[in-house]
């Protein structure tokens with residue numbers, strides 16, 4: 001999974017491309033590269049590691065020209081080193097690519113027999129050689145790219161230059177995201193919106209099989225066979241500032257602090273007060289279809305899966321529809337029983353996660369209806385679904401998901417209310433009461449975020465812990481899992497989330513004075529049970545950090561640290577208790593000095609299976 005950027009216009013391409021790549025580093029950051037054309041003079045620079053290494057090279061050896069392509073890489077084929085960094089060049093053809101070419105070995109063999117010499121271990125280099133091979137035969141850049149792409153199998157988003165036709169930039173997509181930005185006499189192409197936001201808000205989202213050709217005077221979009229297509233641009237309302245750090249030390253912290261706004265935006269405009277119902281614009285299902293559902297499958301990965309676990313509580317409680325929840329990479333290998341009255345609900349921040357997308361195709365193939373909860377408009381998952389409930393978190397850049405998670409919980413709650421109304425399990429008044437609690441949530445999130453410095457002090461005490469245990473029960477159990485995931489992914493401390501009541505069946509053996517145990521113990525139906533579980537930890541010397549709610553005093557003196565979130569309904573408490581989980585992990589990671597926004601081995605959207 002990688003990020004690509006292309007530019008053709010009258011400005012110097014290099015600074016525009018580098019800025020775009022910086023905004024795409026969340027997609028991968030193990031190497032980066034750029035190619036610019038100044039007439040037929042080609043400048044290519046590539047560097048292992050983060051973008052800053054490439055920038056240092058460009059300071060010494062600038063890339064000149066007003067056409068260019070760039071790439072930030074997350075390795076799939078070949079080591080993350082300079083040789084494997086994009087762009088890849090064969091003859092006069094230069095390519096950047098995001099995706100995987102599945103038949104690259106057979107194509108490589110064929111090209112080698114035709115005399116092509118390969119420099120890298122990547123699948124991408126095949127594309128450059130294939131285009132070059134065709135170009136040598138027909139002498140037409142555009143035709144050569146079309147012929148080459150018809151031969152590759154797999155996924156690609158590509159931007160391609162040819163030094164023999166320097167006034168042309170070609171981009172195409174199949175299975176990997178690609179967006180076009182239209183400026184005044186200039187064109188941009190990139191894997192994602194933030195890469196171009198400071199230049200234009202007019203964007204066109206390419207579909208699979210589409211092919212764009214840019215010249216200084218025009219742009220044309222066609223299918224691979226060359227049939228011209230009419231595409232409408234969309235005006236993106238995200239401001240460039242939304243995609244930047246806005247003065248915070250890390251994107252993650254900024255995104256934690258953005259939650260009151262993100263949640264308010266996700267709530268906005270969805271309450272139909274007169275009917276006591278929820279309006280979900282793009283849901284794509286009629287009232288009758290909703291009322292006829294007899295099963296819901298929730299499918300997602302990582303943090304989005306944790307949101308799904310909470311969603312199961314919401315839907316089963318409010319709509320009384322049975323919910324099965326699956327990790328996306330497992331779902332399609334168990335031959336799930338999907339009927340026409342079942343709904344498959346995918347949850348994905350990026351809308352590009354390969355496992356979730358594959359599960360979507362599995363569900364569709366079996367004839368069920370598919371709806372997604374997604375943060376990225378027009379992403380692959382949202383486009384392939386029958387309906388979408390968008391979260392309005394705005395771009396999430398930090399690899400650790402924060403505001404996407406809490407807005408997913410809000411969207412799940414809204415969907416559960418909508419289902420509850422459609423199935424006749426909720427009255428209009430009941431629905432209004434639930435929404436009232438939801439409307440009060442942004443302010444309560446603000447109050448919870450005000451605990452930041454208190455949580456930072458607690459974090460300092462635990463920087464040297466080797467392991468952490470997180471305990472929760474009922475709808476707080478998924479928050480325990482999420483707290484543990486946050487901590488391990490950014491601080492590299494081993495952490496486990498466990499159902500509090502299950503602790504006595506094994507993990508209790510781990511408890512001693514060196515093990516910090518985060519216990520989610522807000523005032524809810526299982527409060528007393530969880531307090532007993534917590535006492536069991538204290539009795540064995542475990543260091544308890546309790547996350548409680550309201551004016552809690554019963555726990556004072558019993559625990560090492562007590563964090564109190566405001567009171568809200570039992571359903572919405574998981575949204576509030578998520579915040580201390582995020583802040584605790586964040587501060588521990590900062591004290592440890594890890595790379596919070598781009599933790600090792602991870603990338604923001606996992607577009608490989």
Ligand code: AGP
Nearest residue numbers: 302303304348349350353400401
């Ligand atoms: C969360 O902090 C993770 N980085 C990761 O688990 C993520 O939630 C997962 O990869 C799913 O991504 P998606 O929501 O974009 O599909």
